[in-house]
Amino acid sequence: MKHVLIVFKKELIDMFRDKKTIISSILIPILIFPIMYGFMGFSQKRITKDVEEKGIAVAIESENKDASIVKFLESKEDLKITDVTDPDEAVKKGTVQAIIFIDKDFDEILKTNKPVPITIQYDDTNQTSMMAAQTIRQYISEFSSSVVTQRLTAKGIDTSILIPIDIQEKRTAPKGDDGIGMMIFAMIMPLMLAIYSATSVLPAATDNGAGEKERGTLEPLLTTQANRLSLLMGKYLAITVAGVIGTLASMIGLFIAQKSNPELLGKGMAIPITSILIIALASICLSLIFAAIELAISVYARSFKEAQTYLSPVTILVMIPAFAVYMMDPKNIADVYFHIPLVNIICIIKELIVGIYNPLHIAISFMWAIVYIAISIFFAKFMFDRESVIFRV
Amino acid sequence: MIIVKNLRKRFKDFEAVKGISFEAKEGEVLGLLGENGAGKTTTLRILATMLKPTDGDAQINGYDLLKEPEKVRAEIGILFGGEVGIYDRLTARENIRYFAELNNMKKSDIEKRIDELSNMLDMNEYIDKRVAKFSRGMKQKVSIARAIVHDPKVMLFDEPTSGLDVTATRVVHDFIQTCRAEGKVIIFSSHTMSEVEKLCDRVVIINKGEIVANGTIPELEKHFNNDNLEEVFMRLVGGAQ
Numbered sequence: 001m002k003h004v005l006i007v008f009k010k011e012l013i014d015m016f017r018d019k020k021t022i023i024s025s026i027l028i029p030i031l032i033f034p035i036m037y038g039f040m041g042f043s044q045k046r047i048t049k050d051v052e053e054k055g056i057a058v059a060i061e062s063e064n065k066d067a068s069i070v071k072f073l074e075s076k077e078d079l080k081i082t083d084v085t086d087p088d089e090a091v092k093k094g095t096v097q098a099i100i101f102i103d104k105d106f107d108e109i110l111k112t113n114k115p116v117p118i119t120i121q122y123d124d125t126n127q128t129s130m131m132a133a134q135t136i137r138q139y140i141s142e143f144s145s146s147v148v149t150q151r152l153t154a155k156g157i158d159t160s161i162l163i164p165i166d167i168q169e170k171r172t173a174p175k176g177d178d179g180i181g182m183m184i185f186a187m188i189m190p191l192m193l194a195i196y197s198a199t200s201v202l203p204a205a206t207d208n209g210a211g212e213k214e215r216g217t218l219e220p221l222l223t224t225q226a227n228r229l230s231l232l233m234g235k236y237l238a239i240t241v242a243g244v245i246g247t248l249a250s251m252i253g254l255f256i257a258q259k260s261n262p263e264l265l266g267k268g269m270a271i272p273i274t275s276i277l278i279i280a281l282a283s284i285c286l287s288l289i290f291a292a293i294e295l296a297i298s299v300y301a302r303s304f305k306e307a308q309t310y311l312s313p314v315t316i317l318v319m320i321p322a323f324a325v326y327m328m329d330p331k332n333i334a335d336v337y338f339h340i341p342l343v344n345i346i347c348i349i350k351e352l353i354v355g356i357y358n359p360l361h362i363a364i365s366f367m368w369a370i371v372y373i374a375i376s377i378f379f380a381k382f383m384f385d386r387e388s389v390i391f392r393v
Numbered sequence: 394m395i396i397v398k399n400l401r402k403r404f405k406d407f408e409a410v411k412g413i414s415f416e417a418k419e420g421e422v423l424g425l426l427g428e429n430g431a432g433k434t435t436t437l438r439i440l441a442t443m444l445k446p447t448d449g450d451a452q453i454n455g456y457d458l459l460k461e462p463e464k465v466r467a468e469i470g471i472l473f474g475g476e477v478g479i480y481d482r483l484t485a486r487e488n489i490r491y492f493a494e495l496n497n498m499k500k501s502d503i504e505k506r507i508d509e510l511s512n513m514l515d516m517n518e519y520i521d522k523r524v525a526k527f528s529r530g531m532k533q534k535v536s537i538a539r540a541i542v543h544d545p546k547v548m549l550f551d552e553p554t555s556g557l558d559v560t561a562t563r564v565v566h567d568f569i570q571t572c573r574a575e576g577k578v579i580i581f582s583s584h585t586m587s588e589v590e591k592l593c594d595r596v597v598i599i600n601k602g603e604i605v606a607n608g609t610i611p612e613l614e615k616h617f618n619n620d621n622l623e624e625v626f627m628r629l630v631g632g633a634q
Contacts, residue, residue, distance in 0.1 A: 006494045010483075017482040017523075216478030220539065223441045223471045224495035225463050387444050388405070 003226035007234020029250035033257035041261040062102035097132030197286035200246025209298025210307035243287035285369040292376035400449035411602040424593030425582040433582040470545035474552035481525040496543035
């Protein structure tokens with residue numbers, strides 16, 4: 001035990017004297033989300049602002065410019081009606097966002113009470129163009145309702161006949177929170193926690209196994225009176241701590257991003273402290289599992305480079321379950337999911353974020369987590385004890 | 394005192410050490426002479442308990458290699474050749490202290506011992522600096538200090554001078570002489586004839602995992618009727634006619 005602490009202390013000092021580690025496991029995780037979402041928020045805002053300031057450039061293709069619908073659309077301030085010569089080209093180039101094709105006999109057909117076709121052409125790869133089409137659809141349906149009202153009134157019927165049910169909505173998200181933000185968080189957070197738990201331990205694991213081998217420090221270490229298990233455990237704990245710090249840093253980053261871009265990530269919510277503690281415990285479990293697996297692989301590798309090659313699939317491995325349950329509704333997770341490795345921990349985090357506290361699910365997941373941790377440590381010890389692994393050069 | 398009895402080591406499909414036996418005494422430098430791949434490093438790794446022998450046994454100062462590996466490691470210090478494996482981001486003192494702590498030394502003794510070693514190896518100027526920018530010779534001294542911080546009674550040297558320049562080689566040679574003067578048991582592996590002639594009291598020549606000769610240099614030269622150790626060696630390992 002004494003030796004475990006000695007190794008643990010030394011590895012932490014060694015790690016945090018390395019600028020590379022500080023940058024890759026603390027600085028980048030803190031900065032990446034604010035920067036990423038900052039850019040996303042910026043471009044989103046620019047599009048909205050563009051539309052608000054400049055209006056939507058729209059062309060109307062009709063031989064009858066006096067039709068009632070044309071007059072109606074022209075009266076809308078945010079639609080800037082533009083004439084174009086080549087409609088297809090204009091939409092493609094973006095000189096107009098959308099083109100509305102209107103039959104020259106619009107008003108005549110309307111009078112016969114038959115549906116009149118109107119075609120909206122827009123570029124569905126372009127966000128501004130899609131927004132333009134959406135606005136046009138709204139105006140046309142506004143026009144349609146006014147026609148319907150006129151027709152019904154002419155026949156002496158009350159328009160309320162069209163609204164058999166009046167829907168009243170009552171939202172269940174706790175007061176002061178917004179449901180969408182919670183939904184986004186319930187999707188992103190577990191994914192991020194899982195991926196970061198796997199990747200945050202990477203640099204430390206590489207350095208402590210393959211790195212030690214490559215620098216030639218492993219052999220002298222094996223000649224000390226510390227037994228191999230103590231050396232392994234000291235390293236293992238240090239790697240786990242590095243992983244937890246990295247994960248924490250990324251969560252701080254996500255938090256900053258959310259505070260500065262509430263329109264993208266929701267206004268946030270109040271997660272009770274016990275849930276936060278359980279989520280923290282769950283992600284520490286993930287770090288413990290990955291630290292052991294990655295250390296074992298790293299010890300097997302001959303060099304830094306080889307370790308990196310072997311370890312990158314581990315990151316992909318965690319992405320599979322993380323993305324598999326990414327879209328899953330946290331309120332309807334079947335019990336069976338809590339028996340699947342990784343998936344269960346991700347599901348627990350999902351549940352806790354939306355305020356579900358299911359002791360059975362939590363107990364099952366943590367019991368499994370302990371089993372995985374034990375297996376992964378056993379695997380690491382098995383590797384560390386093998387001469388063919390340690391002296392694989 | 395080291396007693397090696399019929400030591401064998403088999404890796405998957407290759408027997409690196411084929412039942413070797415020898416002894417090494419206090420105050421004596423025993424040279425393990427052999428070509429690359431002869432089994433020198435494997436033998437030393439077994440004696441340092443880093444590898445488990447497939448068969449055979451060895452005793453180091455009365456401790457059994459297989460039954461008391463941790464006590465054996467307390468008795469030995471080992472110095473490797475090639476790249477000096479020390480931690481770049483730690484200072485020289487921290488490097489040495491780490492190994493002292495792992496060798497169960499008391500806190501109060503550690504600092505005293507490091508100062509002593511620093512004086513002995515002339516490292517006072519840089520003992521508290523980080524190792525990363527040290528010259529090869531400076532690093533070599535750190536690794537020597539690390540190997541002997543717990544004052545081992547047995548020193549194992551595995552081609553300690555390979556890749557060293559003249560000055561650093563000199564540091565190692567002087568250190569070996571000091572160890573002998575202190576009455577330590579010393580095993581020294583090398584494939585450099587001149588080095589062996591200069592330092593060793595007795596020589597064990599290994600070829601393909603087997604001992605082909607064992608004796609003092611004059612004994613060997615007399616036995617093989619040749620006053621050149623190199624020629625004796627070449628004849629034994631089958632390189633010459």
